[in-house]
Each structure stands twice: as C-alpha cells, then as structure tokens.
Amino acid sequence: xxxxxxxxxxxxxxxxxxxxxxxxxxxxxxxxxxxxxxxxxxxxxxxxxxxxxxxxxxxxxxxxxxxxxxxxxxxxxxxxxxxxxxxxxxxxxxxxxxxxxxxxxxxxxxxxxxxxxxxxxxxxxxxxxxxxxxxxxxxxxxxxxxxxxxxxxxxxxxxxxxxxxxxxxxxxxxxxxxxxxxxxxxxxxxxxxxxxxxxxxxxxxxxxxxxxxxxxxxxxxxxxxxxxxxxxxxxxxxxxxxxxxxxxxxxxxxxxxxxxxxxxxxxxxxxxxxxxxxxxxxxxxxxxxxxxxxxxxxxxxxxxxxxxxxxxxxxxxxxxxxxxxxxxxxxxxxxxxxxxxxxxxxxxxxxxxxxxxxxxxxxxxxxxxxxxxxxxxxxxxxxxxxxxxxxxxxxxxxxxxxxxxxxxxxxxxxxxxxxxxxxxxxxxxxxxxxxxxxxxxxxxxxxxxxxxxxxxxxxxxxxxxxx
Numbered sequence: 001x002x003x004x005x006x007x008x009x010x011x012x013x014x015x016x017x018x019x020x021x022x023x024x025x026x027x028x029x030x031x032x033x034x035x036x037x038x039x040x041x042x043x044x045x046x047x048x049x050x051x052x053x054x055x056x057x058x059x060x061x062x063x064x065x066x067x068x069x070x071x072x073x074x075x076x077x078x079x080x081x082x083x084x085x086x087x088x089x090x091x092x093x094x095x096x097x098x099x100x101x102x103x104x105x106x107x108x109x110x111x112x113x114x115x116x117x118x119x120x121x122x123x124x125x126x127x128x129x130x131x132x133x134x135x136x137x138x139x140x141x142x143x144x145x146x147x148x149x150x151x152x153x154x155x156x157x158x159x160x161x162x163x164x165x166x167x168x169x170x171x172x173x174x175x176x177x178x179x180x181x182x183x184x185x186x187x188x189x190x191x192x193x194x195x196x197x198x199x200x201x202x203x204x205x206x207x208x209x210x211x212x213x214x215x216x217x218x219x220x221x222x223x224x225x226x227x228x229x230x231x232x233x234x235x236x237x238x239x240x241x242x243x244x245x246x247x248x249x250x251x252x253x254x255x256x257x258x259x260x261x262x263x264x265x266x267x268x269x270x271x272x273x274x275x276x277x278x279x280x281x282x283x284x285x286x287x288x289x290x291x292x293x294x295x296x297x298x299x300x301x302x303x304x305x306x307x308x309x310x311x312x313x314x315x316x317x318x319x320x321x322x323x324x325x326x327x328x329x330x331x332x333x334x335x336x337x338x339x340x341x342x343x344x345x346x347x348x349x350x351x352x353x354x355x356x357x358x359x360x361x362x363x364x365x366x367x368x369x370x371x372x373x374x375x376x377x378x379x380x381x382x383x384x385x386x387x388x389x390x391x392x393x394x395x396x397x398x399x400x401x402x403x404x405x406x407x408x409x410x411x412x413x414x415x416x417x418x419x420x421x422x423x424x425x426x427x428x429x430x431x432x433x434x435x436x437x438x439x440x441x442x443x444x445x446x447x448x449x450x451x452x453x454x455x456x457x458x459x460x461x462x463x464x465x466x467x
Contacts, residue, residue, distance in 0.1 A: 004281055004289075005145035008270030013139055013146040016154075019261040020136055021086035023254045024106045026377040027129060028079030031113050034381055035076065037406070037413040038120045040069045044402040044414075047072065047116035054115070058320055061112035072113075079109040092142035096285060099141040107133040111321065119398065120381045124315035124329065125255040130322040131157055132262060135296075138289050145278045147286075149293045151265055155232075156300070158262040159222045161327045162239060164307055166218025168314050172331030176215075181333045182207035187440050188334040190387040191251040191363045191380070192372040197452050199249045200440050210245075217242045229268045236266035247376065251363060253384075254377035255329075299324040337438045338390040339365055340461050344407060344428030350464050356432070359407070360420025361386065365438050368453040382417045390435060393461065400462070404431050408467045433462040 039047040047067055056064055062075065082105050085091075091099040111130055114121045135157070138150050175181040186192065186200040202210075217238055224235035240263050243256045281289075302318045303326045314328025343356040360366050363375050363383040382403075389396035406414040410427035422428075436455040445454060 004147055004149075004286055005278075006148050006151060007145045007275045007278065008268060009146050009151055009265060010142075010275045010278065011269035011273060012151075012265040012267055014142075016261055016265045017091070017136065017139065018087060019257070019264065020132065021083050023129065023258055023261060023377060024110070024133070025080055025083035025087065026254055027110060027379070028076050028083060028106070030379045030381070031110075032073060032076035032080060034417060035072055036069060037411070037417050038381060039117060040072070040413065042411070042413070044399040044406070045118045045120065047118070050116045050118045059115040060320055061115040062108065063112050063116050067116065072116075075109050075112060079106050079113075082106050082109070094141075096141060096144055096282070100137050103133070103137045103139075107137060114322070120385070122315075123253065123379075123384070124325075124327050125253050125258060125379075127315070127317050127322045127325040128157075128161065128258055128327060129254065131325055132258060134321070134323055135292075138292050140281070140285070142276070143279055144281050144285070145275070146265070147281065147289045149289055153293060153296055154262055155225045155266050156296075158236075158239070158259070158266065159225055160303060160307065161259060161262070162218045163222040164312070164314065164326055164328045166215060166222075167307060168312055168328035168331040170215070170219065171310070171312060173333050175333055176211065179208040179211040181330075182210050184335050185330070185333050186249055188337040189250045190384055191375070192365065193248070193250050193374050193376075194371055195248050196250055196372060197440050201443070214242070225266055233267045236263040239263045251372075251374065251376040251380075253379035257377045296324060334391070337365075338458065339436050339438050339455070340386055340390045340396075340433050341366065341436055342404075342407070342431065342433045344423055344431045345464075346423070346426070346429055348429045348466070350430065357422035357428075358420070359418055359422060362417070362419045365453055366420075368438075368441075368451040368455055369449075371452050380417075389461075400433075404433070404462065404465055405467075407431050408465070430464040430466045431462075432460070432464045435459050435461045 035043070037043055039045055039050070041048070047063065051063060051067060063071070082102065086102065086106070091102050094102070107130065110133065114126050114130065117126075132154070135150055135153050138147065140146055169176040173181060175184075183204060186196045189196070221235045221238050224231050226232070240260050243260045246252065246256045299319055303324050306312055306316075306326045312328070314326060314331065317325045342359045344359065345354050345356050347354045358366060361383050363373060363380040364386050365372065385396065385399065389400060403414065408427055408431055410423060415421045435458045437458050438453050438455045441449070441451050441454050445451065
C-alpha cells in the first residue's frame with residue numbers, strides 16, 4: 001500500500017527513537033537506584049503488598065509470576081541495558097520483527113515496574129512513557145519507511161497531552177484565566193530548578209505573557225498538529241520551544257523531555273536530507289499496524305470524552321496496560337510554599353538544650369543557602385512525595401511513618417535517597433518533622449545573606465518520635 005508509509009519522515013522517526021531510548025534509560029535507572037527503599041522487601045510500601053491488593057486483570061505484569069528484590073533489580077537493570085542498545089541503534093541492524101520485539105521489551109519491563117510501584121509511580125509521566133513506548137514498537141526501523149498510521153497516533157498522544165493540560169488549567173484555578181498563576185508557580189512548584197529563582201523574579205508583565213503564551217500553545221497550537229505541512233511542523237516547533245522553557249524553569253522528571261520527543265516525528269524533516277533506500281512494508285507488518293490503530297482508536301473513546309467533560313480528570317489510565325490515558329497538571333496553583341523539614345537528635349529525652357540536626361534531601365528545598373539543583377529527567381520520587389506531604393498529611397499517611405522508622409534505624413537504602421545524613425554512625429534517638437513556609441528571597445536579601453530561600457516555622461508535622 002503506497003499510502004501506508006511516509007518516506008520523508010524517516011529522520012523524524014530516528015530522532016524520536018533515540019530520544020525515547022534515552023528517556024527509557026532515565027526511567028529504568030531511577031527505578032534501579034531507588035526501589036529498595038521505596039517498594040523493596042523492607043521498603044516503605046513493599047511491592048508485595050501492592051500485588052496482594054491487585055490481580056492479573058487490573059495490574060498485569062511480569063511480577064505476577066514472581067517478585068523479589070533480586071528479580072526487580074534484574075528487570076530494572078535489563079531495562080537499562082536494552083535502552084543503551086536502542087541508543088546504539090541495534091534495532092536498525094536487525095530484521096523488522098526483531099526490532100519490534102526489542103522495542104516491546106522495555107515497554108513490558110516498565111509496565112511491570114509501574115504495576116507494583118503504588119503511590120511512588122502514580123505520576124502522569126509513567127502512563128505517558130508507557131503509551132508512547134507501546135506505539136514505538138510499531139514504528140519500524142531503518143529498513144522500512146515509518147508507517148503513516150503510527151505517526152498520526154503519536155500526534156494524537158501529543159494532542160491529548162497538551163490540549164488536556166490546557167483545558168484543565170482553563171477550567172481550574174482562576175489565576176490561569178486572569179494570567180496571574182506564574183506570580184506564584186515558579187516558587188511553589190514541586191521541585192524548583194537552579195533557574196527557578198530567576199524566573200520567579202521576572203517582571204509581572206512577563207509572567208502574564210508566559211501564561212498567555214501557555215494558553216496559546218496548549219489550547220490552539222495542538223489543533224494545528226492535525227493540519228497539513230508545513231503548519232504541523234510549525235506547531236510542533238512551538239511546542240518544543242515551550243517545553244524547553246519549562247525544562248529551564250523546573251524539574252518535572254521526563255515529562256517535558258518526553259513531550260519534546262513526541263513533537264519530533266510531527267516535523268517534516270524531508271527538506272534537510274534525502275531518505276535512504278528503504279524496502280516496502282511486508283504484509284504482516286501492515287496488518288499488525290492497522291489492527292493496533294483500530295485498537296487505539298477504540299480505546300480513545302473514554303479519554304476523548306474526558307477532554308470535553310466538565311468534570312475532566314487528569315493523569316488517569318482507562319485500561320490496565322496504560323495504552324490510552326488522560327493527562328494534565330496544575331489545575332490549581334499553590335500561592336504559598338510549605339515544606340516538611342525532617343530532623344533528628346541524639347538526645348533520648350528532649351530538653352531546652354536539645355540539638356536537632358536536619359536531614360538534607362537531594363532535590364526538594366531544605367537549607368536556605370542551597371541553590372536548587374537540576375535533576376530532570378531523573379526522577380527523585382521521595383522528594384516529590386514530600387511536596388505532596390506538605391500540601392496535606394493525608395498524602396503521606398501511608399508512607400511517612402515507615403520513612404521515619406527507617407531513619408531511626410539508619411536504614412542504608414533509605415539514607416541513600418538523601419543528600420545529607422546527619423547521623424553517619426549511631427542512628428538518632430528521636431526524629432521529628434516540622435512544616436515551614438518557604439519563599440524565594442529578594443535580590444537584596446540574597447546579596448545580604450547568601451540565601452536563596454527565606455523560611456518561617458508554621459507548625460509541627462510529626463512530634464518527636466523514638467523507636
């Protein structure tokens with residue numbers, strides 16, 4: 001079928017696959033280095049408990065066969081190895097069927113991880129990676145021109161991602177409609193980056209222009225993805241520029257990078273280079289791609305209906321394989337930044353002279369003098385959940401107690417998630433947690449104190465606790 005493939009999009013497919021493989025590597029590396037403390041056998045929320053609460057139908061995956069910390073590590077590190085192989089272009093050196101199997105492997109491995117991850121894996125970018133990774137299986141390799149249907153399905157993912165995010169904002173917090181949300185957002189976002197302080201200090205008219213540009217990019221530009229070239233390429237380019245702005249202003253794991261990756265195959269790269277010699281698509285491949293397209297379109301009904309619903313929900317999966325999902329973020333924006341500060345002491349009895357030492361986290365604000373660091377696309381899961389804990393103790397009810405218990409034991413795996421361990425020898429006798437209000441300092445305060453943050457005590461989060 002001549003209409004089945006698009007020769008001019010071979011370069012877009014190539015850069016898409018390379019970028020997606022890099023994101024897979026970041027995701028599997030995040031899982032491999034953090035799982036023992038979070039969902040391991042002695043983790044805060046063990047994966048075995050998730051497996052007991054769910055079944056094959058609701059949460060299929062490899063760990064239904066057998067789970068152990070060793071098997072999880074094997075899955076995560078195998079995912080890293082496959083991602084490296086894909087980055088090296090191994091999929092272009094094997095037959096089409098083998099290339100599809102090679103791309104299916106990280107999707108299956110990561111699906112299995114997400115299914116046992118519980119609240120630690122409840123972020124929208126987990127489903128986005130799985131949805132995108134599933135479609136990548138059917139995108140082909142260098143031996144065959146990319147199929148038009150899969151290219152359009154990737155645009156459909158990008159459309160729902162951006163348009164859904166735009167609608168949830170417009171329907172949500174009034175500050176999005178009056179263009180004032182960025183008076184607060186750079187300061188109160190879950191994990192600021194090294195430039196967030198400077199973004200926050202931009203003039204307010206610039207913040208209003210940022211919000212207006214966001215509305216254009218998320219509510220109008222996605223429609224242009226569905227138009228002919230070169231308009232679709234311009235639309236994808238605008239999305240990439242917007243996402244790079246977000247990359248500079250904060251840490252959102254691989255969300256922004258994956259959005260950029262989804263925009264790449266929507267660009268017509270043909271004016272830049274001639275396509276290499278490619279064979280026609282085999283019949284079995286055409287049948288498989290058409291069948292997958294029909295499946296995705298059928299599964300798209302509920303997510304599409306959600307987009308136009310007045311009760312739109314965000315970051316939800318409608319099928320256990322996460323094949324078609326809904327997305328969105330920041331339907332409401334916090335005006336004040338609260339942080340939970342965790343401290344320990346060696347004193348078995350608290351007295352007026354008790355010295356409390358603060359635990360330092362890698363990404364979330366702590367020491368007022370420490371400039372926020374850049375971690376994305378690597379995902380600091382504990383740091384992100386600490387942000388939710390500050391919003392409401394209900395978000396931390398399941399895991400914060402176990403977290404404190406492990407601090408009281410100086411648990412090695414838990415301490416590896418932290419930047420600063422104030423008790424390198426004997427564990428603390430007691431641990432407490434307090435809520436502080438954080439705000440970015442002014443230029444004058446920064447010059448006078450060297451502090452990027454100013455913090456004020458608000459309330460106790462957890463009273464001194466011992467084993």
